[in-house]
Amino acid sequence: MVAGNRPATLVPQEDFPTNRGGLCSKGWTATSLLDHPDRLLTPLVRTIPGDRTSPLRPATWAQALDRVVDGIEAAQVRYGRDAVGCFGGGGLTNEKAYLFGKFARVALRSSAIDYNGRFCMSSAATAANRAFGIDRGLPFPLSDIAGAEAVLLVGSNPADTMPPAMQYFDAGRANGAVHIVVDPRRTSTAAGATLHLAPIPGTDLALANGLLHIAIRDSLIDQPYIAARTTGFDAVRARISAYWPDRVERITGVPVAQLRETVRALAQARSAMILTARGAEQHRNGTDTAQAYINLALALGLQGKPASGYGTITGQGNGQGGREHGQKADQLPGYRRLDDPTARAHVAKVWGIEPDELPLPGRSAFEMLDRMGADGGVRALIVLASNIVVSAPDVNRIRARLAALDLLVVSDIFLSETAALADVVLPTAQWAEEEGTMTNLEGRVLHRKRALPPPAGVWDDMQFLTAVAQRLGRGKYFTSNPREVFDELRRASAGGIADYAGITYERIDAEKGVFWPCPTVDHPGTPRLFETDFPTPSGRAKFIPVDHRQPNEVPDVHFPYVLTTGRIAAQYQSGNQTRRVKSLSHTDPSVQLHTNLARTLGLENGEIVQLETRRGRATFRAAVDDSIRPDTLFVPFHWGGTSCANLLTDTALDPFSKMPAFKVCAVAATRVGGIDDDHLLAAPPAKPLHPPPGPAGSAPPIRRYIRRQANPHRKDVFMASQNRFLQGVYPFEGAGIDKLSLIHPDLVRLVPDGVVCQALYLRGGNTSDELVVVVLMRDGVPMRYFPIGAKSDIHVPLRVVEDLEGGSSIELFIGAPDGLTGHVIVDLGMVEV
Amino acid sequence: MTSTLERSLPEADIGDPRRKLIVIGNGMAGARTVEEILQRNGAEQFAITMFGDEPYGNYNRIMLSHVLSGEESDQDIYLNSIAWYEENHITLHVGVRATKIDRFAKLVYSNDGQITRYDQLIIATGSNSFMPSMEGLRMADGSLKPGVFAFRTIDDTRGMIEYAQHDNHNRAAVIGGGLLGLEAARGLQAYGLQVDVVHAGGHLMNAQVGPQAGEILRRSVEKLGIEVHVKARTTAIMGEEKVTGIWLLEHPQIECDMVVVAAGIRPSVELAVRSGFTVERAIVVDDQMRTVEDDDVYAVGECVQHRGEVYGLVAPLWEQAVVLADHITGADPLSAYHGSRTATKLKVAGVDVASMGLQGPERDTDEVLVFAEPKKGIFKSLVIRDEKLVGATILGDTSKVAFLMQAFDRGLPLPVERLEMMFNLGTPAAEVGAEELADDAQVCNCNGVSKLALVHAVEGGCKTVNAVMDKTRAGKGCGSCKTLVCQIVEWAAGGAVQEDPSANWYVPGVPLDKPALMDAIRLKELKSVSAVFAALAPAGAEDAKSKMGLASLLKMMWDSDYLDERDARYINDRVHANIQRDGTFSVVPQMRGGVTSVAQLRRIADVAEKHQVPLIKLTGGQRIDLLGIPKESLPQVWADLDMPSGYAYGKSFRTVKTCVGQTFCRFGTGDSTQLGMDLETRYQGLESPAKLKLAVSGCPRNCAESLVKDVGVVAIDGGRWEIYIGGAAGAHIRKGDLLATVHSQGEVMVLSGRFMQYYRENAKWLERTYSFVPRIGVDRIKAIIVDDSDGIATRLDAAISESVAAYRDPWLDGADPVTAGQFRTSLPLEVLPQVPVRSGG
Secondary structure (H helix, E strand, O other): OOOOOOOOOOOOOOOOOOOOOOOOHHHHOHHHHOOOOOOOOOOEEEOOOOOOOOOEEEOOHHHHHHHHHHHHHHHHHHHOHHHEEEEEOOOOOHHHHHHHHHHHHHHHOOOOEEEHHHHOOHHHHHHHHHHHOOOOOOOOOHHHHHHOOEEEEEOOOHHHHOHHHHHHHHHHHHOOOEEEEEOOEOOHHHHOOOEEEOOOOOOHHHHHHHHHHHHHHOOOOOHHHHHHHEEOHHHHHHHHOOOOHHHHHHHHOOOHHHHHHHHHHHHHOOOEEEEEOHHHHOOOOHHHHHHHHHHHHHHOOOOOOOOOEEEEOOOOOOOOHHHOOOOOOOEEOOOEEOOOHHHHHHHHHHHOOOHHHOOOOOOOHHHHHHOOOOOOOOOEEEEEOOOHHHHOOOHHHHHHHHHOOOEEEEEEOOOOOOHHHOOEEEEEOOHHHOOEEEEOOOOEEEEEOOOOOOOOOOEOHHHHHHHHHHHOOOHHHOOOOHHHHHHHHHHHHOOOOOOOOOOOHHHHHHHOOEEOOOOOOOOOOOOOOOOOOOOOOOOOEEOOOOOOOOOOOOOOOOOOEEEEEEOOOOOOOOOOOHHHOHHHOOOOOEEEEEHHHHHHHOOOOOOEEEEEOOOOEEEEEEEEEOOEOOOEEEEEOOOOHHHOHHHOOOOOEOOOOOOEOOOOEEEEEEEEEOOOOOHHHHOOOOOOOOOOOOOOOOOOOOOOOOOOOOOOOHHHOOOOOEEEEEEEEEEEEOOEEEEEEEOOOOOEEEOOOOOEEEEEEEEEEEOOOOOEEEEEEEOOEEEEEEEEOOOEEEEEEOOOOOOEEOOOEEEEEEEEOOOOEEEEEEEEEEEEO | OOOOOOOOOOOOOOOOOOEEEEEEOOOHHHHHHHHHHHHOOHHHHEEEEEEEOOOOOEEOHHHHHHHHHOOOOOOOOEEEOHHHHHHOOOEEEEOOOEEEEEOOOOEEEEOOOOEEEOOEEEEOOOEEEOOOOOEOOEOOOOOEOOOEEEOOOHHHHHHHHHHHHOOOOOEEEEEOOOHHHHHHHHHHHOOOOEEEEEOOOOOOOOOOOOHHHHHHHHHHHHHOOOEEEOOOOEEEEEOOOOOOEEEEOOOOOEEOOEEEEOOOEEEOOHHHHHOOOOEOOOEEEOOOOEEOOOOOEEEOOOOEEEOOEEOOOHHHHHHHHHHHHHHHHOOOOOOOOOOOOOEEEEEEOOEEEEEEEOOOOOOOOOEEEEEEEHHHOEEEEEEEEOOEEEEEEEEOOOOOHHHHHHHHHHOOOOOOOHHHHOOOOOOOOOOOOOOOOOOOOEEEOOOOEEHHHHHHHHHOOOOOHHHHHHHHOOOOOOOOOHHHHHHHHHHHOOOOOOOOHHHHOOEOOEOOOHHHHHHHHHHHOOOOHHHHHHHHOHHHOOOHHHHHHHHHHHHHHHHHHOOOOHHHOOHHHHHOOEEOOOOOEEEOEOOHHHOOOHHHHHHHHHHHHHOOOOEEEEOOOOOEEEEEEOHHHHHHHHHHHOOOEOOOOOOEEEEEEEOOOOOOOOOOOOOHHHHHHHHHHHHOOOEOOOOEEEEEEOOOOOOOOHHHOOEEEEEEHHHEEEEEEOOEEOOOEEOOEEEEEEOOHHHHHHHHHHHHHHHHHHOOOOOOHHHHHHHHOHHHHHHHHOOOOOOOHHHHHHHHHHHHHOOOOHHHHHHOOOOOOOOOOOOOOOOOOOOOOOOOO
16 A cells, blocks of 8 residues: 555646645645555564663554553553653644643643644743733734734745745735845855844844844834733833844844844834744744734834734644644643633533543653653653754753653654654554644635545544543543544633634635634624733733843854754645655755855865764754855754754743753864765764763753852852963073073963963072073063072063964073073963863 | 742842842942843842932933934833832832941941842942033032033933033033043034034043044044034133133133033942942952952942942943842852953944044054045054954944944954955845756755756756746746746857746737737637637647737727637626735726716715725725625616726726826826726726726826826826827836827827737737836837838728727626626635625616
8 A cells, every 4th residue: 555546636726815726835736645655554662671772563453452551551550651752743733732732731731742743833832821812823814924014024034935925025025015134044045135134043033033123223113002901011121122233233244224224114004014933943042033023013013003014934734723722731721721710610511521630731842852761751652743852942952861761652654764663663643534623824724625535544643642531531522533622622722822612624624714802603803913902910921121142052162153044935834754755855965155255165066064062962964155144053953863953952041931042153174075975964873972961861951040049159160261381390500690591381371262361470590699680582582580689589460461473482591691401490370161 | 730929029128038138229239230130030039129329210421412413302211100110129229329348247238228128239339520620610519500510410411411502501521532422512503503523632432432433533523513622621610600711721712602522431339438448449259249348248349349340331340230139149159250351332422433442553563454535534443462362443434333342352263355345346246047056056946956967957958048948947936037047048048048938928828929820819819718719829738827918909809799608707897896815805886987977976875874884995096995795785776876996907998097187186197087088988997918097187297196107198298199108107116108289189099099909919918018018119100100110000090999989897797697606606615695786687
């Protein structure tokens, strides 16, 4: 049962309002995945149960389920309910995401569930919730973009990552709209824009604050709007006064003139949008960065006005819906909070359980993964629609943590890198083979109909979850019928923020999608939010002052460049699907870098380069051009193995959204091979550079503010410096007290480049019967004279110290009366920083 | 449920378990350090007390020159208001000076007699203005002589402004030609003072720039009317009660009414010296910002010396603050300050100045680039060492400063072409031309079509862009690559690309251009859209996109003989109203030439009231627009109005805008109002390929915007009229072309009618006159319309007269719907209550 039996074809639906029939190459080629020869068609289990080095073998569903349920029960008996974790994906339908959340809470009664969307839009979502009381990617239909006279697009490249959406940008540009793209790379989106700002990765927040500073200074803000529809502006205004343009230019690298032009374009347009995406959000201050752009949008009075306002552009198929219905650690369906008693009571009633039976909020995605197999962590993990050993940050560490699990269950359509590590692998249905709803970035709920049945022996995830629930004795709470699940989801979401109560499959079909919130069946849905008020307690949007922080890692001598990651047009997510499509697989894993940098590295276009960070190494083919900042390297994250970008990425988390800092870390680059050394790209996964930090279960390296026990002692303090000494006992023969000569060729220190040296002290002794003078020379010029008396010694602390820069030559000379002989003992202490 | 207990912070008192932190100094370094500490949850660890000399919160000192020049108000430069300290439970002693630190007993003595205990202490006393020694600087009581100012605090600034505004004060001398001095000079100029800058150094801003740049800077500054004296030492200030002038060594004396001393700053270290801390040029600190003597006493800001350096810029202070806060709170005990790279970028006295690192080369191997254009005040010098930028001075043109600053701060790899570092050599080619594109370059990302595939398609016989797109599917995805596809096809065909014949077709579904189509229609007497399809379309196929255009054309050609088929119209044309974004309609009653009457207004008001019209608005075409009418109410609204349609919809002759005209207007030279009404009366509602908007202005002042209308008429002297055609003022703006100048209103009526008929017959469907006129060429149109070069004038006049005669007010439909569902709601969800249609209206 493989390719060819049932060729499926795609027919574009040209009147569909979101994409008008447009699809990107991934969409057009998606049918080839349905009957792909690599497709999993039967469950797989390890030949030797519990031994993940033994080969996988085909099994029946009953056998596979036995292993799954035995593993769950064993883990829960031994370690408690929270020992079983669930990891979902933003590609799941609303029904599956909802059911997965319910499965964790009702069938497993575990708090441990989260999903890969945490790695996607969580920063913007958290910021929007804080500021607007609601998180919907775009508060307006996608097509409104065409009507905006000015658009500020921050860290987004829809021309490559979302081609069908690009038509609205193009339409706006054709109408003369001013588009400003903020991106360290001149992407195709940026190249077509009116203005391209190329800040240092990780400085988007400072940029936003700088723009707001200019808007305030030049009286371009909308005072009546601020007074009528927002709170908290004064605090922001005070904070913004520290972001004067020249300072922001130095932090971001964006010229003041461009900042001014940007603000003017936004403020003077009759309609203006500010859109952020992962480039701005995947940072350890991603939430605050999104907030900074929200502040700007609010101050300019954009939110809620026609074809205006702040929005975030999300990528995954069901990126929006996947985050609304309970597969997040802290959340119940309808975007309800898991720690809100009213929400718990409502959902518990719909589910037919007591509110107290619901577990409390669990750990966020990376925090959960990082504690796998450790005390208090998850011991058995069920993964749906996610390829975590490619997509999570610092995958060397994730791989080690997965190895510590007692049970790993992975459901996928192919044997992904993560599935290959599992105890039990389950085949699952694909997009065209199941019914369900998805919610796109506009908040439009779409109905995906089943076009053809899955291959024989392949279940969909809802059947699997229901079957496991049954075996766990919780079957009465579950159904695998999508329509019944959706109707239950509607009830569960009723009255919540993401209210789907009035949405039915029939309405979606008739109306080409329905925008939530839609509380009743006769409610028309809500294409545009905030026209009159905000769903916050005060009805107003909230300004929150935010400050620029340095990224967790800044370039230094050892890792001198900035690494940023992202997507390219031909690939999707971990590449598990798209790398298997022939017409898409022509792209090699590559790193983009600037011509000037390539020259510094002695690297030609197409050669193989190895990147190294504090966490790992990976190799890529060099793509050399001038469309990227010269200090920045860009790596797409679609590949596994030795070219996996996430071998390199930093795990520092945003304190609010728990988003890892995918978009910036410090990196070193070396040429390791020529154009034809393809094997370097195909080699097995790199070993960790350092052992995974800390013992099992150690906290992730978030910079946390620890209460200090006592004054740390100066001695305990790590210095990023090296001691250097010029010392020894040397004979001398005088040629005159004013005739200086080098004491000995050993007493020369050439300060290395990039290092600053300081002399700290000099000790000296003189065995002769007369006064001698030891001279500290820099580049042949005397710096200090140290007279040492007859048969005596000196110790001079050099408190007033100068910086001796890289390249300086430091030497010790001696002057002694003519003919005098003896020995000097010298010890020059220096520190190099 | 878990939740962390919210503990309100107790006031600093006995029993407070938190350590007591005292910060001496409330300037940019002290307050910033406290902010950083608070951000690290420092409020849980510390009860914070601050001492500030000045009676304010913390303000941005570097903005003082902007306050002086009036660019910023003094309210806008506060970084922390007094309220901020209260909100953060910080005890702030304003106007109180700490006088002594007893570091053994851990006590701070202050000049209000208080003694305060601390556990940890931060010294952030900043710096003071340096007052060079000179006679007559101070009065007997030690205060500055009236008219002498330092330029350091907000009070100094306010004092300067007040003094400078005094009527009797006309001339000022600024002592010091550094950046602060120049800023002060420029600021004072704003108050009408004649300003002299007296600088002891050899050239201006000698701390930041070299002699050559300093000289160029001097020229720029003198161009602004500021007199500069270099190598000039001030020895005394003249005047008994107040300033009257200054004495200079080896220079003539300068008479002036005020003196601003901006001769630099000195770290404020008296307190530290008196309290026994190691002070060299400033308070000596280690990499954690601790004093030499005491692990519990830190110092930060302009008052510290770190590794021999004393900083006077904001960036280093704030970097120090981060390290101090990391360390004192334990947030990052490993945090260390390694010194800062100093760079400044300012507008000094109206001249952009940026300076970073070295001013000039230090070693033989240093690479130096210098560009100077003194006339324009431009100077650029760069110092490069080992492929890294180690210094730069830029004057005048700051376009590359952002890049240089980054190269200096971050050690960016530098371009081989060093010139790129000094000038913008034009942006790199944004678009790669079709020729340079690599063969395997993917052109259409959606369908994975490479350039080569397109070329093959062309070689394989596809000679039009559409044919290539059909064959390869390029451009059929998201469509964003269409332009590039066109370029590649044109290039590949080497000029042999055939113009797509369909480009000239009037509508896509019938392969004929307009004249041929009209001939065929006349010949075969095709009077309905379906008849046209049956006779002329390939295989008789109907094409939805072609229906509207054909309907319009047939209406124009056959007038009353045209067989109307309702589905061949836009919604606006079907219901004779303009659909709005929410699905309701707008109704515009006729108001010829924008002239109305009491009776009309009253009736409109009554109707609007009766139907609760949500919005009544005057349109750009001088009509009254009733907005928000549900579709099913349209007939009733029309009936109640009992006025003809004002045609604010549809592809047709719309409105004529007029100005007041000679009857009332003092400037009016022709009766534009009457002509406008006549034009509208005659031609109203005529079907046309796209809408026609007209205007008549009574004089060349163009009040009715005639120059940007499809047809615009302007009265000029001598009773003459100018007729303009092809103007537009929408998304596309175009001034109309002069068609003719005529002597009578009658000629205007004839020529404009003739032009419109010609347009109706020859324009493509939806082609506005602003495209049509340039396409045909205005000379050609003049020849046909005015000179009758083709001999068709008579026919055109007759044709339009026929159309005028066939005109029927569409709002009569209201009483007699053409189709049963014409005015029924089309929203599927909820059935709206049906409004009964009154027969006869």
